[in-house]
Amino acid sequence: MVARAKAMPDGNGHREGLIRPAVRDPDLSEHRLLRAVVAQSPVALAVVDADGVGVLWNPAAERVFGWKAREVVGHRLPTIAADFEAEHREIVARTLGGESILELETKRRRRDGRLIDVSISTVPLQDRRGRAIALLGILRDITKSKGIEAELAWQAQHDQLTGLLNRRGLTERMGTFATDRDSAHGAIALLNLGRLNEVNDSQGLAVGDEVLRTFAKRLTRAVRPSDVVARLDGETFVVAMPKIPVDKVEAAVTRVLDQLGSHYRIGGHDMDVAVSAGAAICSDRDAPEETLRRAAVALHEAKLQPHHRLYLLEAEDDRAFVERVELGERLAGAAERGELRLHFQPIVSAASGRVAGAEALVRWEHPERGLVPPAEFIPLAEETGSISKIGSWVLDEACRALAGWVAADPAAADLNVSVNLSVAQLLDPGLVPHVAEAAANCGLSPDHLHLEVTESVLSTDPEAAARVLEELHSLGVVLAIDDFGTGNSSLTALRRFPFQVLKVDQSFVSGIGVRPDDETIVVATIGLAHGLGLTVVAEGVETEAQREFLAQHGCDELQGFLLGRPEPKLAAVVDSTS
Ligand code: C2E
Ligand code: MG
Ligand code: MG
Secondary structure: OEOOOOOOOOOOOOOOOOEOOOOOOHHHOHHHHHHHHHHHOOOEEEEEEOOOEEEEEOHHHHHHHOOOHHHHEOOEOOHHHHHHHHHHHHHHHHHHOOOOEEEEEEEEEOOOOOEEEEEEEEEEEEOOOOOEEEEEEEEEEOHHHHHHHHHHHHHHHEOOOOOOEOHHHHHHHHHHHHHHOOOOOOEEEEEEEOOHHHHHHHHOHHHHHHHHHHHHHHHHHHOOOOOEEEEEEOOEEEEEEOOOOHHHHHHHHHHHHHHHOOEEEEOOEEEEOOEEEEEEEOOOOOOHHHHHHHHHHHHHHHHHOOOOOEEEEOOOOOHHHHHHHHHHHHHHOOOOOOOEEEEEEEEEEOOOOOEEEEEEEEEEEEOOOEEEOHHHHHHHHHHHOOHHHHHHHHHHHHHHHHHHHHHHOHHHHHOEEEEEOOHHHHOOOOHHHHHHHHHHHOOOOHHHEEEEEEOHHHHHOHHHHHHHHHHHHHHOOEEEEEEEOOOOOHHHHHHHOOOOEEEEOHHHHOOOOOOHHHHHHHHHHHHHHHHOOOEEEEOOOOOHHHHHHHHHOOOOEEOOOOOOOOEOOOOOOOOOOO
């Protein structure tokens, strides 16, 4: 045991005081003790003299390097450092020069030829005059921990399923990508496997995974060696093409898409999985992350257009376009984030002036833009597919509001609430059950729920629309045709669909007292609607003259700024929901 390390005036020959002199047991004599330490040391110890001849080689060294002590001691060191000659010479020279080297991590070769990771420390051994005459090497095999380290580093940057770079690996690669693109531009393409969820659902996750692996292999083969391929998440892959000239991007991505093909045969199943791609050109100003973001926008656009496999976004492309797509993405989470509001506009009886109900009108409270009107975001929601989510929210909220009014004031039991439905909502298979559920959850009689659709329902998919409207009608909800007279098939719509309410469009109402033709149309429409047994609501009533005219000609109900603007609360009732 080391009691105290004294100064060693006589070099390392005899280290008086290193071993406690009190030890008298012959089994613990200095010599025996040192031998035991050397023999049992778990780290490899080697002493080599100035000529490179082995002096000491302990059993741990035998285990680490595979060379026996008898092959080393008294011989020049074998081929352990053969591939690292320069480094080895430097270590020896520095150590014999009197310097100690601490934990140098490097590699050495075992007797069986295998390379191992080692940590080397060296200490000069001096003679009585203080001259370094030999070198003590302390060596540890760190292959295992190095291997784990390397494995972890690899895993952090790669996707486990496909072995491609993951988002993090890609980002690190893109750092170099950025410094690379000095003259030419470069581009980033995002590729998305459509319908993979369907494969997962119908064939199982294992088949889905195999499709992803196969796709990854095909993609790696399809790109140029200088391209960087990564899997971002789920079914989205990236091809970064450094330095590709702008005018070559479209052809390059198209070539990749062509080579990928869409057919997969996995575990005896044949399937087609189409790929959409969005590509963006790197501009000189943009960081690669910006290009990646723009490529995501392009991909989004490509997915909206089923016949476009590739959408290419040029650097000069309109900011407004990117903003619109980003707005669309934000909109998708607006309901979850609690950014949607419902305003209610009263609908009053033309004869009595009493409130008959209210139309629910949605608003989006955008954190930066403030209140966004529906005319701006409903079309966007339709285009980007988030209309169903928004529509569901509106439906629930409107039913809840009406139930709240009734709870607060029994007189409100006669009120109706009107909810607008867009075409996309109408064609959503979840609509009918949701309408039934929304009304039932709030204890509403279905005939107090009015659903407004415009004539545009006819043009998109009339058969499907007719089916859904019939089902809604059977539920007992009231259907209203909104903005009547603005489409080009108004009369057909009346004949074909089970409407009970007709809303005369604001553009005709505003002509009352101004344009005789509009007055004629309004009067004829009221007559027509009544002839068919429909209730007529006039929209956009702003003046007393309009109100009088409409009442005189038998219009049933009125809606417009004259009677009340859309407000968060319905003025006619005490709202208990707030
Ligand atoms: P709409 O269903 O025809 O709704 C009436 C629109 O006219 C509302 O605009 C309302 O604020 C406005 N308005 C009411 N009275 C007057 C008036 O006297 N003068 C004028 N100039 N305008 C009046 P808003 O709220 O901006 O909604 C516009 C359209 O957005 C709605 O037209 C409807 O088609 C759609 N929309 C609103 N909320 C929803 C919704 O929850 N779902 C769906 N799918 N569409 C909605
Ligand atoms: Mg409406
Ligand atoms: Mg309308």
